[in-house]
Amino acid sequence: MAMLVASVLHLSPLVLATTTTKPFLQNERKHTKATTTNNVSSSSPIKSLKNCKTIDELKMFHRSLTKRGFDNDVSAITKLVARSCELGTRESLSFAKEVFDYSEEENGESYGSCFMYNSLIRGYASAGLCNEAILLFLRMMNSGISPDKYTFPFGLSACAKSRANGNGIQIHGLIVKMGYAKYLFVENSLVHFYAECGELDNARKVFDEMSERNVVSWTSLICGYARRDLAKDAVDLFFRMVRDEDVTPNSVTMVCVISACAKLEDLETGEKVYGFICSSGIEVNDLMVSALVDMYMKCNAIDTAKRLFEQYGASNLDLCNAMASNYVRQGLTKEALGVLNLMMDSGIRPDRISMLSAISSCSQLRNVLWGKSCHGYVLRNGFESWDNVCNALIDMYMKCHRQDTAFRIFDRMLNKTVVTWNSIVSGYIENGEVDAALETFKTMPEKNIVSWNTIIGALVQESMFEEAIEVFRSMQSQEGVNADGVTMMCIASACGHLGALDLAKWVYYYIVKNRIHLDVRLGTTLVDMFSRCGDPESAMLVFDSLAHRDVSAWTAAIGAMAMAGNAERAIGLFNEMIEQGLKPDGVVFVGALTACSHGKLVQQGKEIFNSMEKLHGVSPEDVHYGCMVDLLGRAGLLEEALQLIKDMPMKPNDVIWNSLLAACRVQGNVEMAAYAAERIQILAPERTGSYVLLSNVYASAGRWNDMAKVRLSMKEKGLRKPPGTSLIQIRGKTHEFTSGDESHPEMPKIAAMLEEITARASHLGHVPDLSNALMDVDEKEKIFMLSRHSEKLAMAFGLISSDKGTTIRIVKNLRVCSDCHSFAKFASKVYNREIILRDNNRFHFIHQGKCSCGDFW
DNA sequence: CTAGGGTTAG
Numbered sequence: 107m108a109m110l111v112a113s114v115l116h117l118s119p120l121v122l123a124t125t126t127t128k129p130f131l132q133n134e135r136k137h138t139k140a141t142t143t144n145n146v147s148s149s150s151p152i153k154s155l156k157n158c159k160t161i162d163e164l165k166m167f168h169r170s171l172t173k174r175g176f177d178n179d180v181s182a183i184t185k186l187v188a189r190s191c192e193l194g195t196r197e198s199l200s201f202a203k204e205v206f207d208y209s210e211e212e213n214g215e216s217y218g219s220c221f222m223y224n225s226l227i228r229g230y231a232s233a234g235l236c237n238e239a240i241l242l243f244l245r246m247m248n249s250g251i252s253p254d255k256y257t258f259p260f261g262l263s264a265c266a267k268s269r270a271n272g273n274g275i276q277i278h279g280l281i282v283k284m285g286y287a288k289y290l291f292v293e294n295s296l297v298h299f300y301a302e303c304g305e306l307d308n309a310r311k312v313f314d315e316m317s318e319r320n321v322v323s324w325t326s327l328i329c330g331y332a333r334r335d336l337a338k339d340a341v342d343l344f345f346r347m348v349r350d351e352d353v354t355p356n357s358v359t360m361v362c363v364i365s366a367c368a369k370l371e372d373l374e375t376g377e378k379v380y381g382f383i384c385s386s387g388i389e390v391n392d393l394m395v396s397a398l399v400d401m402y403m404k405c406n407a408i409d410t411a412k413r414l415f416e417q418y419g420a421s422n423l424d425l426c427n428a429m430a431s432n433y434v435r436q437g438l439t440k441e442a443l444g445v446l447n448l449m450m451d452s453g454i455r456p457d458r459i460s461m462l463s464a465i466s467s468c469s470q471l472r473n474v475l476w477g478k479s480c481h482g483y484v485l486r487n488g489f490e491s492w493d494n495v496c497n498a499l500i501d502m503y504m505k506c507h508r509q510d511t512a513f514r515i516f517d518r519m520l521n522k523t524v525v526t527w528n529s530i531v532s533g534y535i536e537n538g539e540v541d542a543a544l545e546t547f548k549t550m551p552e553k554n555i556v557s558w559n560t561i562i563g564a565l566v567q568e569s570m571f572e573e574a575i576e577v578f579r580s581m582q583s584q585e586g587v588n589a590d591g592v593t594m595m596c597i598a599s600a601c602g603h604l605g606a607l608d609l610a611k612w613v614y615y616y617i618v619k620n621r622i623h624l625d626v627r628l629g630t631t632l633v634d635m636f637s638r639c640g641d642p643e644s645a646m647l648v649f650d651s652l653a654h655r656d657v658s659a660w661t662a663a664i665g666a667m668a669m670a671g672n673a674e675r676a677i678g679l680f681n682e683m684i685e686q687g688l689k690p691d692g693v694v695f696v697g698a699l700t701a702c703s704h705g706k707l708v709q710q711g712k713e714i715f716n717s718m719e720k721l722h723g724v725s726p727e728d729v730h731y732g733c734m735v736d737l738l739g740r741a742g743l744l745e746e747a748l749q750l751i752k753d754m755p756m757k758p759n760d761v762i763w764n765s766l767l768a769a770c771r772v773q774g775n776v777e778m779a780a781y782a783a784e785r786i787q788i789l790a791p792e793r794t795g796s797y798v799l800l801s802n803v804y805a806s807a808g809r810w811n812d813m814a815k816v817r818l819s820m821k822e823k824g825l826r827k828p829p830g831t832s833l834i835q836i837r838g839k840t841h842e843f844t845s846g847d848e849s850h851p852e853m854p855k856i857a858a859m860l861e862e863i864t865a866r867a868s869h870l871g872h873v874p875d876l877s878n879a880l881m882d883v884d885e886k887e888k889i890f891m892l893s894r895h896s897e898k899l900a901m902a903f904g905l906i907s908s909d910k911g912t913t914i915r916i917v918k919n920l921r922v923c924s925d926c927h928s929f930a931k932f933a934s935k936v937y938n939r940e941i942i943l944r945d946n947n948r949f950h951f952i953h954q955g956k957c958s959c960g961d962f963w
Numbered sequence: 964c965t966a967g968g969g970t971t972a973g
Contacts (some may be wrong), residue, residue, distance in 0.1 A: 227964075256965090258965095260964080262965085294966070297966045301966095322965060358966055358967045361968055365967085365969095393966090394968080396969060397968040397969085399968090424969060426969095462969090463969090463970090466971065494971050529971075532972060554971050554972090557972085558973090560972075560973050563973060590973095592973055
């Protein structure tokens, strides 16, 4: 395993040079031994309260009070309780409470003091035991002890933390009634309370009505906005504060503002804020550095973040956590583990936040061995009581296919959250158990947007596009769940696969109307969606509107133009991308070469292909050779294509031979087609397409005997042509037609329409192209089967069920057959309709008897 | 004595 870890760490270019090759957590046990507590020996003298640093010292102090008869003295007990609360551990808190409870029992309900209550409420609230804090607050109110101005902020802080909105509002009422609303910091704590529990309007109301505000008032409100999805308002509020008001921000304010910039991924504003910090002389503390590093990472300025990280050193736990969690978010797991290793080298022990990053890295790497060692560390340090850590562990074990272990942790968890359930659902999907995922999804107690996205994404992955859209529709009727960018990416992708333009337009409208942030990833998906729906103009409109474009975005735009048959524009975009200084990758070359191929731009294609290695340092892979074979073959340069295959540095695969075969079919070169088909049948005997293509070649050449032989050998091998399927959307509903399937309810009308078109066509001299019929039946039957091709059924249905003059859009799973192609051209003229036909390879924009492919596809 | 970064699931 050490070897593995070493190689993993060396692979990462971003890990700092000092990284060791030690496996993560290897030396952890040593640290554990070093941190044993130093017990106070019973003989040590009684210390003064201020010097008591352990629970044992406090207990000793209490015993001496009892011995001297001061154990009911409110003042003494108050001091003891206060000191105990200050220590802040669970033991010291429960000791404080015990002492207090005992004394109250002895002396009656009104025994305590305001200060004692304040200490306890604050202690519990800051230890996260908010319910205890609130109970103490209520007990104090009932016992008749008067609160002071400090009591309320402590109580409100507990309510804010535990989202106890009702209790907080009650406290607000008490504050007003008892006249404490005049104190600035009591009002500040109200602003914080409302902001923290999401009632920003109320926070704003309290803030606006304050007669006096200080930096804490502003910071509380800014922080409230920053923590919700209102980061933009937080930034605006900050700039208003420094511009219009006489309030000087401090480091706390700056941390909030920086985190708002991080959320917005707005580097420009972030740098402005950093500039402000530098010029204003505000002290840059550790927390601020962490926030800055986080901001730079989220804005993708990794180098700047790394510079700060190196400058402030790897010995800062929080800084390392910020760095590691961002690496994990970006999928840079090795870098994340590298940071944590580095941190441990400088003697810092990972805390539970570090472990979230570590476990998540193991999960992404599917490395259950490291995952288990993280689990061990979690158990040794008592982190398993934190549900976030358990969630991360469940996710890791599910992703590593250890469902049993995942469920053992799941069953033992006391506080299962929506994240826990989501981890289970996505885990099932990861293990291919979509049904179990759906079942869990249905029965889970609470769903959030991630739950819905998980299910919708899984359905899209499984090519269940209709179902995905259906789930999306039922999501919209749910209270409190709103689609986000991820949802829309899934839906846009489903839409693109269905070729449903009306739905696509609706998706775009929905994004604009609901102000869903259009980032590069969503933008690229939309470009692809419109392109697949046969609306290249909209695709380009979206592309032009993108503020930032990466190579994937350009690839989508190039693909849109290529599919639309506009090869020149596609190549123009490719060159523009290069001019802008982006480094092309292998994928964008496929797009560019495909464009050349569709547009028969042989010279351009050759130039681009040759530039790959020489100018851009991208070595051509077999797909690129495939594109070139396609390009040369379509242009009729079959010999040159064959020569290229022979000269390839790698072994040609079945896909490449298939490109040649397809070209042979178009060119009618029977001999080379047979040769190519032979290669394919050796390399990929299960590939049905090659038999079909070869049989088409023979049929076109009139070599019926050879065609029969091909069919026979298909039959012998048990291979069947996959059924052709066509989709068409009418008024928002998808209709699916399969070749020869007459089950559609409108079938009588469809059949009548087909007959009408066929009759009109044959009247004009159209002869069915029987080379497309692969059936072993007589000619009459063949003509009938040909008339039931899925695209014809869909076209006839489209003609009868859509309004006159509207465009008919059809998506087919296979290459469109030549008889259907001429049928479509004929229909477009006779019925004066534009027909847009998408097949598995390209678009056919058919208008007035002409097709954009130039009858060459 | 009131305000703060990093938090798992898609």
